[in-house]
Amino acid sequence: IEQTAYQNDKLAMLGKIAAAIAHEIRNPLTSIRGFIQLLKPLLLQLGKEEYARIILAEIDRANDIIYEFLNSSKPSAPMKQREYINFLLKEVIMLCESEALMKGCGINLESYDQDMAISIDVKQVKQVILNIIRNAMDAIGEQEQEHVGRIDVITRREGSFAEIKIRDNGKGMDTTTLSRLFDPFFTTKVAGTGLGLSVSYRIIRNHGGSIRVASNPGEGTEFNIYLPLVE
Numbered sequence: 001i002e003q004t005a006y007q008n009d010k011l012a013m014l015g016k017i018a019a020a021i022a023h024e025i026r027n028p029l030t031s032i033r034g035f036i037q038l039l040k041p042l043l044l045q046l047g048k049e050e051y052a053r054i055i056l057a058e059i060d061r062a063n064d065i066i067y068e069f070l071n072s073s074k075p076s077a078p079m080k081q082r083e084y085i086n087f088l089l090k091e092v093i094m095l096c097e098s099e100a101l102m103k104g105c106g107i108n109l110e111s112y113d114q115d116m117a118i119s120i121d122v123k124q125v126k127q128v129i130l131n132i133i134r135n136a137m138d139a140i141g142e143q144e145q146e147h148v149g150r151i152d153v154i155t156r157r158e159g160s161f162a163e164i165k166i167r168d169n170g171k172g173m174d175t176t177t178l179s180r181l182f183d184p185f186f187t188t189k190v191a192g193t194g195l196g197l198s199v200s201y202r203i204i205r206n207h208g209g210s211i212r213v214a215s216n217p218g219e220g221t222e223f224n225i226y227l228p229l230v231e
């Protein structure tokens with residue numbers, strides 16, 4: 001599936017809107033944070049210092065989300081560093097493990113080739129893998145209760161590229177969904193943003209890589225990501 005000029009326009013616009021909104025939300029958050037800090041001693045006297053901790057943690061979380069969103073939708077050049085792909089995947093899988101456990105699905109990592117170094121913006125590429133694994137968990141969640149969910153992450157060397165295969169046995173997609181998958185704001189979920197894959201697509205493209213998807217309704221989906229190896 002190729003990205004069209006139309007998608008690029010939409011993404012550029014999205015980047016501008018995101019930057020404006022993020023700026024407008026960050027300022028009030030900063031002042032809320034400051035005032036909560038000031039109120040901390042009072043809450044302590046009331047034996048409610050826990051409230052301050054929760055408020056501060058939630059403000060920080062909101063800030064993180066804005067940061068991520070801004071980072072991913074802004075058309076910026078990646079800040080590249082050398083990283084081993086299998087190491088990065090282990091870290092992302094660890095992040096997902098509690099969520100996967102709750103949803104009763106296993107995540108397996110299988111590496112056919114070791115020491116595959118890639119030059120990447122670690123934060124951005126981690127976000128791509130997270131998006132795809134989260135989507136896989138959602139797709140598994142939409143199967144029947146007794147369905148045993150399984151996500152396989154498989155890496156191997158493919159010429160001058162590292163191939164990352166992420167396969168799930170979730171609900172799969174029909175051809176209509178498959179053809180719109182990377183469109184900004186396309187979602188089939190009630191609480192979806194439809195941004196995850198359009199942003200992921202662009203991140204991988206900015207790294208000189210590509211993404212391919214294959215899916216069968218009722219059987220599952222397979223994402224193949226290719227990133228250029230460094231020697």
Ligand code: ADP
Pocket residue numbers: 131135136139168170171172173177181186187188189191192193194195196197198220221
């Ligand atoms: P969101 O997750 O917010 O809906 P995405 O851009 O990440 O946005 O995904 C777009 C749509 O692609 C999803 O709403 C879903 O319909 C479909 N999709 C993505 N990954 C999968 C998958 N592994 N299995 C089935 N459908 C998927």
